[in-house]
Structure formats: structure tokens, C-alpha cells
Amino acid sequence: MKLLEARGISIRFGEREILNDIHFNLGKGELIGLIGPNGCGKTSLLRTLAGLLPTKAQQLAILGQDLAAWNPQHLAQKLAYLPQGNTSHWAVSVETLVMLGRLPHRKAWAARSQTDKDIVQQALQACDVAQFATRTVDTLSGGERARVFLARALAVQPALLLADEPIAGLDLGHQLDVMEKFRSLSNAGMGIVTVIHDLTLAMRYCDKLVMLGGHRIIAEGIPKQVLTAENLAQCFHITAHMGAIEEIDYLIPLATLKH
Amino acid sequence: MPAFFQWLDGVLCAAKKVVVQCSPSYLVLIGVLLSCTAQAKPQKVVSINLCTDQLLLLLADKPVIQSLSYLASRDDISALAHEAVGIRKNHGLAEEIMLMQPDLILAGTFTSRPTVFLLKRLDFNIIEVPVARSFADIRHNIAMIAKALHEEQRGEQLIQAFDTRLALALATQVPQPPVAVFYRENSYTTGGNTLAHTILEAAGFRNLAAEMGISGSGHLPLEALITQHPDIIISGRKRSPHGSVATAAFQHPAFQAFKTQTTMVTISDPLWICGTPLVLDAVENLLKVRLQLAATQQTTGQPTP
Amino acid sequence: MIKMARPGLFSILFISTLLAFLGSVVVGSSYVGGRELLTVLSGTADQTTRLILLEIRLPRALLGLMIGMTLGLGGAVLQGFLRNPLAEPGLIGVTSAASLGAVLTIYSGLSALFALALPIGGITGALLAVLLIQLLAGNNSSTLRLILAGVAVTSFASALTSLVLNLASNPFIALEIMFWLMGSLADRSFEHVWLSAPFMLLGWCLLLLQGKALDALTLGEEAAQSLGFNLNHIRTYIVIGIALSVGAATAVAGAIGFIGLVVPHLLRRWVAHKPSSLLLASGLGGACLTLLADIAVRILSTGTELKLGVVTALIGAPFFLLLIMKTQKELQ
Numbered sequence: 001m002k003l004l005e006a007r008g009i010s011i012r013f014g015e016r017e018i019l020n021d022i023h024f025n026l027g028k029g030e031l032i033g034l035i036g037p038n039g040c041g042k043t044s045l046l047r048t049l050a051g052l053l054p055t056k057a058q059q060l061a062i063l064g065q066d067l068a069a070w071n072p073q074h075l076a077q078k079l080a081y082l083p084q085g086n087t088s089h090w091a092v093s094v095e096t097l098v099m100l101g102r103l104p105h106r107k108a109w110a111a112r113s114q115t116d117k118d119i120v121q122q123a124l125q126a127c128d129v130a131q132f133a134t135r136t137v138d139t140l141s142g143g144e145r146a147r148v149f150l151a152r153a154l155a156v157q158p159a160l161l162l163a164d165e166p167i168a169g170l171d172l173g174h175q176l177d178v179m180e181k182f183r184s185l186s187n188a189g190m191g192i193v194t195v196i197h198d199l200t201l202a203m204r205y206c207d208k209l210v211m212l213g214g215h216r217i218i219a220e221g222i223p224k225q226v227l228t229a230e231n232l233a234q235c236f237h238i239t240a241h242m243g244a245i246e247e248i249d250y251l252i253p254l255a256t257l258k259h
Numbered sequence: 260m261p262a263f264f265q266w267l268d269g270v271l272c273a274a275k276k277v278v279v280q281c282s283p284s285y286l287v288l289i290g291v292l293l294s295c296t297a298q299a300k301p302q303k304v305v306s307i308n309l310c311t312d313q314l315l316l317l318l319a320d321k322p323v324i325q326s327l328s329y330l331a332s333r334d335d336i337s338a339l340a341h342e343a344v345g346i347r348k349n350h351g352l353a354e355e356i357m358l359m360q361p362d363l364i365l366a367g368t369f370t371s372r373p374t375v376f377l378l379k380r381l382d383f384n385i386i387e388v389p390v391a392r393s394f395a396d397i398r399h400n401i402a403m404i405a406k407a408l409h410e411e412q413r414g415e416q417l418i419q420a421f422d423t424r425l426a427l428a429l430a431t432q433v434p435q436p437p438v439a440v441f442y443r444e445n446s447y448t449t450g451g452n453t454l455a456h457t458i459l460e461a462a463g464f465r466n467l468a469a470e471m472g473i474s475g476s477g478h479l480p481l482e483a484l485i486t487q488h489p490d491i492i493i494s495g496r497k498r499s500p501h502g503s504v505a506t507a508a509f510q511h512p513a514f515q516a517f518k519t520q521t522t523m524v525t526i527s528d529p530l531w532i533c534g535t536p537l538v539l540d541a542v543e544n545l546l547k548v549r550l551q552l553a554a555t556q557q558t559t560g561q562p563t564p
Numbered sequence: 565m566i567k568m569a570r571p572g573l574f575s576i577l578f579i580s581t582l583l584a585f586l587g588s589v590v591v592g593s594s595y596v597g598g599r600e601l602l603t604v605l606s607g608t609a610d611q612t613t614r615l616i617l618l619e620i621r622l623p624r625a626l627l628g629l630m631i632g633m634t635l636g637l638g639g640a641v642l643q644g645f646l647r648n649p650l651a652e653p654g655l656i657g658v659t660s661a662a663s664l665g666a667v668l669t670i671y672s673g674l675s676a677l678f679a680l681a682l683p684i685g686g687i688t689g690a691l692l693a694v695l696l697i698q699l700l701a702g703n704n705s706s707t708l709r710l711i712l713a714g715v716a717v718t719s720f721a722s723a724l725t726s727l728v729l730n731l732a733s734n735p736f737i738a739l740e741i742m743f744w745l746m747g748s749l750a751d752r753s754f755e756h757v758w759l760s761a762p763f764m765l766l767g768w769c770l771l772l773l774q775g776k777a778l779d780a781l782t783l784g785e786e787a788a789q790s791l792g793f794n795l796n797h798i799r800t801y802i803v804i805g806i807a808l809s810v811g812a813a814t815a816v817a818g819a820i821g822f823i824g825l826v827v828p829h830l831l832r833r834w835v836a837h838k839p840s841s842l843l844l845a846s847g848l849g850g851a852c853l854t855l856l857a858d859i860a861v862r863i864l865s866t867g868t869e870l871k872l873g874v875v876t877a878l879i880g881a882p883f884f885l886l887l888i889m890k891t892q893k894e895l896q
Contacts, residue, residue, distance in 0.1 A: 329868070350593075350868050350869065352593055352750060352751060352869060353620050353751040354592050354593050354594050354596075354616055354620050354621075354751075355593050355594060357594075357612055357615060357616055357620070358594045358595075358596075358612060358616070360612060367736070368676050369676065369734075369736040369737060369739075369740050370736065370739075370740065371751075372675060372676065372679075372682070372740070373679070373750065373751040373752055373753075373756075374750070374751040376678075376679035376753065376755070377619070377620065377679075377751045377752070377753045379679075380619070380679070380753050380754075380755065381615055381619055387676075390734070390736060450733075474733060475733020475734050476732075476733050476734060476735055477733065
């Protein structure tokens with residue numbers, strides 16, 4: 001069964017066309033990287049896939065069921081969306097914030113159960129943030145913050161995770177940590193779509209890449225097939241050097257192309 | 260919460276029963292009869308409104324008056340401030356009035372609404388006296404309060420004296436009544452359908468504001484005042500010697516210049532505010548002004564240019 | 565530490581509110597006080613004492629409690645929903661619309677006919693405001709649009725209130741309107757309690773039910789939506805809840821400012837900034853503060869009673885400034 005299946009999605013904001021006729025599939029245990037230049041519609045596509053933007057009937061199926069047929073709360077139990085920026089409007093404690101991930105699993109008036117607490121504890125440990133569970137979010141560094149918000153998404157125990165630039169602004173070590181975490185989650189069966197700008201990490205960790213540009217998908221498939229010189233030129237207007245060290249591929253941008 | 264109120268109701272009912280059972284039943288019966296038919300003359304009367312204060316002072320014996328409003332002894336607004344000295348004052352709060360245990364409360368129809376409704380709810384004998392806009396209203400209000408006080412005869416006398424005095428004033432009519440206007444702080448004027456208008460007409464003046472279509476209180480632009488050129492301008496008594504924003508219009512150069520071409524009249528405020536027989540003082544004062552005006556016009560032949 | 569603090573906070577708030585409520589029953593312009601309260605409870609009080617305590621002070625205290633609760637809760641809900649600590653219950657226009665409705669009954673003379681005319685006018689005004697806001701904000705979850713709609717309704721209603729004052733042909737009416745606009749609980753009766761209580765209770769239910777959605781909104785609108793919350797529904801519930809409760813509160817007591825702004829602000833740190841925990845705490849805090857302010861009104865007044873709205877603003881404004889200065893220092 002496909003976790004996500006999009007058939008011909010088009011997104012417009014008023015007169016402005018963002019994306020046109022996008023087809024997209026995500027299978028169980030797959031980690032897909034969404035790449036493309038700024039403003040190409042990556043975030044819009046991710047939000048659409050999360051069911052946050054309106055789609056036409058039969059255009060988007062999540063876990064084999066059409067979006068319209070989903071009860072919002074049930075969908076929220078299966079799908080976690082991690083927006084860009086890791087915003088917390090109030091200075092709540094880390095534990096409280098991560099506990100928010102349990103909201104879809106609790107009834108309207110139900111208090112948090114022992115199971116909820118255990119799952120939150122697991123999520124905190126999995127993201128290596130258990131040691132500052134009682135600290136408030138506003139006292140965290142950027143790296144700590146990113147891990148806490150990931151823990152929040154994991155506390156949902158979703159079947160699929162849609163993450164918007166989860167490693168933006170992190171130092172190299174934390175970038176690796178998060179991508180490793182994604183890899184192990186997808187190995188355990190979770191389907192993950194992540195917007196990512198670092199093409200070396202994208203190449204290294206993602207099963208598939210989807211390259212967006214000019215309102216459409218330029219290329220998709222396994223990373224090496226997508227990140228060709230022509231595609232990079234067309235999508236990012238760059239030339240790049242690609243190589244490998246100890247079987248790890250890398251990509252270094254060399255120059256921008258002037259038309 | 261509802262349970263609490265049920266309990267409260269229960270307590271209240273029980274308390275009532277205790278009272279009834281403790282007193283000999285015939286006494287209660289007489290008491291009920293007395294209070295129901297309300298034959299007894301009120302012995303403790305409280306007024307919470309400036310105007311009812313004055314009517315009460317005119318109609319009741321002093322010992323009967325339990326309390327007057329705190330405005331009653333202010334001589335800048337009450338025509339009977341002097342009479343009110345020495346009588347207990349109230350601020351129109353239900354609690355302080357209840358404690359006086361009055362058997363009659365006089366209130367106005369506008370002020371202290373929540374208090375009036377609450378006192379009514381608590382079964383106090385309260386009458387609401389409307390604002391008087393005409394001489395008929397004054398007669399009506401006097402009769403209304405006199406009846407409540409069981410002083411019908413006194414009320415009757417007061418009305419008769421009022422009518423006699425009024426008739427005398429009305430008898431001195433002259434053709435071509437001069438035009439007057441009220442002009443006060445904040446360019447405030449008084450048009451038709453007001454007590455002041457009634458007073459003005461009785462004294463044989465035309466009310467400029469009413470003729471300009473103002474009903475009730477309104478604002479008269481300085482410009483309109485000057486273009487309409489009334490024969491007399493009536494202002495209230497000056498309150499603050501240092502002036503204020505409200506009196507700015509009086510300091511205006513245009514007004515100062517215009518003042519010399521017309522007659523300025525000052526009439527003490529308390530005489531206008533409330534509908535009591537004392538409004539006739541205002542009528543008579545204005546009548547004097549009109550007669551003076553007529554005398555000047557006769558000597559000069561024409562009204563002042 | 566946080567877990568220990570919370571039950572403590574609620575008991576403190578609960579006990580203070582209870583004491584303030586008792587204080588509100590015991591303190592008044594007359595001698596009637598604590599000892600008389602005992603005689604009433606034991607059923608041996610005389611008629612006057614009973615009436616003063618049960619018919620004048622008790623409804624006043626109950627209204628203080630309910631209105632304070634409404635303002636505290638409403639403020640906490642709106643601050644949570646808009647994620648803005650400067651939001652207050654009047655922001656969406658309900659207070660000014662209710663004031664307008666009430667003022668119109670004074671102007672038209674309806675309020676002189678029966679006691680409930682004025683509060684009914686106020687509630688009608690508040691409900692019309694909701695319709696207008698829903699119409700203006702539309703089926704759009706954007707909070708900015710809600711705020712703009714609120715500002716529009718507020719300024720329009722205030723303008724109309726000024727117009728009514730402007731047109732009042734009788735100085736007595738103008739004075740009455742001015743006094744009413746200042747907000748007061750003086751001499752309200754059980755009629756007012758019965759009229760406003762159902763609206764306030766219904767409003768509270770709608771607002772208290774939004775606790776989890778407000779928690780989810782900590783993460784922003786998208787994340788809250790992805791947690792299964794329909795923001796359009798939540799906005800509608802909140803707008804209706806505020807209109808019912810705050811509208812009814814304004815209808816019986818006039819506009820009482822600052823409680824809904826200051827109380828959530830003050831208590832937020834004590835509930836570890838969690839929006840859902842703030843709701844009840846802020847409600848109780850609002851009730852306590854309103855009751856205390858209403859007691860202050862009676863103690864401070866010699867002669868003419870001060871207006872409650874004036875006192876809350878006098879206490880609230882400097883206090884609020886202090887709070888802002890303190891938070892600024894913490895940020896630096």
C-alpha cells in the first residue's frame with residue numbers, strides 16, 4: 001500500500017500558479033527528499049501532501065484513503081507535519097511541547113495517560129533531549145530546539161512524517177544526527193518526505209529525490225539519476241563537481257550559470 | 260449552583276414562616292390590611308432625585324422627610340438648598356436607603372435606574388416622577404407626589420397658588436414678542452419641548468433655538484447666534500471665575516463684540532432645572548426683562564441696531 | 565517543580581476568590597457585615613439585614629464573580645488563540661457592541677420601562693456583533709482578519725455610541741449614558757444574575773472546550789491544523805463564546821477594562837505558559853480581582869460611589885506598564 005499518492009495536483013494562489021499537475025508517491029519505509037530552488041513550491045507541495053491546502057476530490061490519497069474521507073483527528077494520528085522554523089509561541093517546557101504530539105490520540109476531555117507519558121519519554125530519548133525535559137523552549141539553542149520539535153512530531157507515532165527543512169540552521173553534527181534519525185525511522189517502516197537544501201546529505205540519506213522547478217517536477221528517482229549536470233543546470237543554474245569518498249557521494253557547487 | 264439558590268429560597272421561606280408564626284395572627288392581619296390598602300400616611304419619606312427633593316420639601320412636613328439626595332443642599336443647582344440644610348443626605352444606593360426603612364421613596368425616571376429597579380423588586384413603595392417639560396407636567400408631578408404623601412389638600416393649594424401666579428404673568432402679554440435664546444457653556448442651548456422653553460414662552464418671548472428646529476438640548480453655533488441676532492441672550496450664572504474650555508465661546512472676540520449689540524440676561528440655574536412652582540420666579544424675572552426691553556424700544560423707537 | 569506548583573496555584577486562587585466573594589458580601593456602605601451574615605445563615609436575621617445581604621450584596625458579589633471569571637477566561641482564550649499577550653476580550657468588538665446596545669435602550673427610554681431592557685439591549689448588541697464579525701472575517705482562519713474585523717466593529721460601535729451621546733437631547737440621558745459606560749455593579753439584583761448567567765455559562769463552556777486547540781496553537785496554525793484541529797471551527801466557537809459571555813457581562817455591568825488583559829498576563833508564568841492551564845486559572849484570577857476591585861470601590865467611596873470600570877483601569881494601567889517594563893528587562 002502506498003502511504004501517499006498524489007495524482008495531478010495543481011496549486012494556485014489566486015492568479016499565481018505554483019505547481020501544475022504533480023504526481024507523487026510515497027511507499028512504506030521510503031525517505032524522499034524534496035529539492036529545488038527557493039520559491040519553487042516545495043513547502044506548498046509538502047503542505048498539500050499533509051492535507052493542509054485544499055485539493056480536488058480523488059487527487060490525494062493518504063494510506064490508501066481519499067483525503068476527504070479522513071476524519072481530521074484520525075488523520076492526525078497517522079500523519080505528522082513538521083513546519084519550518086520550529087516556532088513555539090509560548091515559553092512552555094520541553095516536555096509540554098512534546099506532549100502536544102499526543103493531542104490527536106487523546107479524547108476531548110481526557111488527561112494524559114501513562115501511555116502518553118511513556119511515548120513522550122521515548123520520543124525525548126530518541127531525539128536525545130530527555131536531559132532537558134523540564135527546561136522551557138525559549139532557553140534552548142537552535143540545535144536543541146530542532147531536536148525537540150522532531151521529538152514532538154515523533155510523539156504522534158505517525159505512519160508518515162512530512163518535514164519542512166528540518167536541518168536548516170543546524171551545525172554539521174546536528175544535521176547528521178537528524179538525517180541519521182530519519183534514516184533509522186524509515187528503516188523501521190515510517191514514510192518520510194523532507195524538504196532539503198543540502199544535496200550531499202540528500203544524496204546520502206534519501207531513497208529518492210524529487211526535483212521541482214518551473215511549476216513541475218524536473219526529475220525524480222534515485223539521487224544519482226536526479227542530480228545530473230543537466231538537471232542541476234536547469235533547476236539551480238549551477239555547475240557542480242560530484243565525487244565519492246569511501247563510498248559516500250558528495251556534491252560541491254562550482255559556479256552559477258549566467259543564462 | 261441552582262441547588263444553592265434552592266437552599267437559599269428555602270432559608271428565606273423558613274425565615275418568613277418563623278416571623279409569621281411568632282407574632283399573634285390578628286396583629287399580622289391588621290398589619291397586612293394596613294400595608295395592603297396603604298391607608299397610612301407615609302411617615303418616613305426618602306427622595307433620591309434633585310427635583311423630587313424640592314417637591315418633597317414643598318409638600319411634606321419636615322419630620323416626615325427622612326433623607327434627601329446629596330445634591331439637595333447645593334445652592335448652585337437646588338432652588339431650595341436652604342430648606343434642605345440639616346436633613347440627612349443620601350447617594351442613591353439601595354443599601355443606605357433600605358436601612359432607613361422608608362415607607363415612601365421618590366425617584367426620577369432617568370437617574371439611578373438599577374437602584375430604582377432593585378428597590379421595587381424588594382417591594383419598597385417607590386414612585387418615579389417624570390421630568391417636567393411643561394406647566395401641566397409640574398401640576399401633574401405635584402399632584403402625584405401629594406397623593407403619595409397623603410397631602411392631597413396641600414398639593415391642591417400649591418397648584419392653585421401656582422396657577423394664580425402663572426395667570427398673572429400670562430396676563431401681561433404684548434404683541435410682537437422679542438426673540439430670546441439660551442446660550443450657555445459649550446454653546447449649549449435649549450430648544451422646544453423643554454421646561455426652559457415653556458418658561459420663556461410664558462414670559463412672552465420667542466425661543467430662537469426652538470424656531471431653529473432644536474428640540475430638547477442642543478448646540479448653537481456662534482455663527483448662527485450672530486446671524487439670527489436674538490434680542491436677548493440668556494446665560495446661566497457664572498460658575499468658575501477663571502473660565503474653562505466650556506466657557507471659551509463666551510471669550511470669543513466675535514461673541515464679545517456681539518454682546519454689546521444685544522441684551523445679556525443671567526438667570527440663576529436652580530430656577531430652570533426642576534419643574535417646581537419656583538419656575539415662576541424665572542418667569543417673573545424674565546417678564547421684568549421684557550418690560551425693560553419694551554421701555555427702551557419705546558424711547559429709542561426701534562430695537563437696538 | 566512545575567507539577568508541584570500547579571495544584572498549589574489553583575488552591576490559592578480558589579481560596580482567594582472565595583474570600584473575595586465573602587468580602588464582597590460583607591463589605592458595604594452600611595453597618596451590615598460578618599456578624600449579620602451569620603445571623604442570616606442561622607435564620608435569625610431581621611428583614612432589612614436579610615434583604616441587604618441576600619438581595620443587594622449577594623447578587624452583586626455573584627455578578628462580580630461571574631463577570632470577573634468571564635473577563636479572565638475571555639482574555640486567556642483570545643491571547644491563546646491570537647498568540648498575542650496584548651489581546652483582551654474587547655478586541656473582537658463585543659464589548660463596544662454590547663455597550664452600544666445598552667446605550668440605545670437608555671437613549672430610547674426603554675431602559676426606564678423595565679429593569680432587564682438594558683441588559684437585553686446589551687446582549688442583542690453583542691450577538692449582532694458576532695454576526696458582523698463572522699461576515700467580515702468570513703470562512704477564513706486568518707487571525708489577522710479576525711483582529712481587523714474586531715477593530716472595525718469596535719470603532720463603528722464606538723462611533724455610534726458617541727453619536728447617541730451627541731444626539732441625546734436631554735442632559736439627564738447623556739449623564740446616565742456616561743455613567744453607564746464607566747462600568748459598575750452597584751445595586752444590580754438577582755434579575756440581572758438570572759438574565760446573564762445562562763449566556764455566561766454557555767460562553768464559558770464553549771471557551772473552556774478550546775483548551776487543547778489553544779495548546780496545539782502554541783506550535784502555530786499549520787502545526788495545529790496537522791494535529792487535527794479545524795481552525796475555522798475553533799475561531800467560530802471562540803467568537804461565539806466570547807460574545808455570549810463578555811457580551812452578557814458588559815450588558816449588566818458596562819465595560820470593565822484591564823481585567824481580561826492583566827490577569828492572563830500575570831498568571832501565565834504560574835501555569836508554565838501552557839494555554840489550556842491558563843484558562844481556569846485566569847478565570848479564577850479575574851473573578852478574584854474583579855471582586856477585590858468592587859470591594860475597593862465601596863471602601864474608597866465616600867459619598868458618590870466610584871465606578872468599577874474606572875477603578876479597574878486606575879489599578880490596571882500602571883500595573884500593566886510595570887509588567888511590560890519588567891518583561892523588557894528580562895529580555896535584555
